[in-house]
Amino acid sequence: MRSSRRLRPGDIVEVKTPSEILHTLDAEGTSDRLPFMPEMVELCGKRFRVAKRVLKTCSYNGSGSNMRQFWTDDVITLDGLRCSGLDHDGCAKACMIFWREAWLRKIEDVNAPFQADSNDRSNLRARLRTLRGPNTYFCQASQLIDATKPLSQWERLGKCVDDVRVGNCTVFEMVQRIGVWLLWRLRRVLFGKRSRGPNYGTPVACLGLQPGELIEVKPMQEIVATLNSAGRNRGLYFSPDMSLSCAKRQRVAKRLDKIIDDGTGEMRQMHNTVLLEGSLCRCAHAALGGCPRNEFVYWREIWLRRSSNPPISN
Numbered sequence: 001m002r003s004s005r006r007l008r009p010g011d012i013v014e015v016k017t018p019s020e021i022l023h024t025l026d027a028e029g030t031s032d033r034l035p036f037m038p039e040m041v042e043l044c045g046k047r048f049r050v051a052k053r054v055l056k057t058c059s060y061n062g063s064g065s066n067m068r069q070f071w072t073d074d075v076i077t078l079d080g081l082r083c084s085g086l087d088h089d090g091c092a093k094a095c096m097i098f099w100r101e102a103w104l105r106k107i108e109d110v111n112a113p114f115q116a117d118s119n120d121r122s123n124l125r126a127r128l129r130t131l132r133g134p135n136t137y138f139c140q141a142s143q144l145i146d147a148t149k150p151l152s153q154w155e156r157l158g159k160c161v162d163d164v165r166v167g168n169c170t171v172f173e174m175v176q177r178i179g180v181w182l183l184w185r186l187r188r189v190l191f192g193k194r195s196r197g198p199n200y201g202t203p204v205a206c207l208g209l210q211p212g213e214l215i216e217v218k219p220m221q222e223i224v225a226t227l228n229s230a231g232r233n234r235g236l237y238f239s240p241d242m243s244l245s246c247a248k249r250q251r252v253a254k255r256l257d258k259i260i261d262d263g264t265g266e267m268r269q270m271h272n273t274v275l276l277e278g279s280l281c282r283c284a285h286a287a288l289g290g291c292p293r294n295e296f297v298y299w300r301e302i303w304l305r306r307s308s309n310p311p312i313s314n
Helices: 018-022 038-043 121-127 153-165 171-191 220-224 240-245
Strands: 012-015 047-053 057-061 064-070 075-078 104-107 131-133 148-150 214-217 249-255 258-260 267-269 273-280 296-300 304-306
Touching: 018 121, 038 121, 064 153, 153 171, 171 240
Parallel strands: none
Antiparallel strands: 012 047, 012 104, 047 075, 057 064, 064 148, 214 249, 214 304, 249 273, 258 267, 273 296
């Protein structure tokens, strides 16, 4: 049985067939300015669990992050679905994929038969863009600014209430998030930036880390020694919440060689930078109420060292 009710976290959904999705897209391959990307085509006809309703989202630029909301309130994320970047020249950003409800159908009975797939994916792919101009890419990250509008501080507070209402979190969880945000704001007012460094030009280190290697995040004082007064190493910000990982062991997930920039679509080359397994943005520390985008944190190799201890057995 299928339902047309608004989707909530925990619902099981099926990605519609290519022909159905094609009917929801404009000439640019978007729905209300949000692209359906080629990396999503192979997911047609498959079933997933709804993770969050996207009431707000962070976007990043050279000066930091800000909070925005989509022009329409029909965007969700699905458990574990991140962009592979395969159709965008191997972008390693691994963004959570945004989904319009029009691209999904709710499944009430998990034993219900799958919708027949036309297997005609070529027509859908032909509608989808990967470039927006010379040396610039077209994807959900590149179009994020166009597909959203900024939120005022009061609107952000209202979204905290809405997050509870739609089932993204409990009242207790939201109170915790707001408390964390207040504590970090207070700490910054009283003590200033925690990650302010002494350098003008910041140092470089190349460890050549590979996926699967076990590392240890250096102590905070060693990391601060690699930063400038804005808390950056060669332009990459060491956010205060990253200090919570200091002196802890983690495993390398992948090397970060290139990423598509939010809003501009430019491919930025990254050097001596990795993603760590389970190291995700603690957005509640910086953004009131948190954010469902669940982005990976980027780590310079100079902030890490290979672990000399054996792996922890499970």
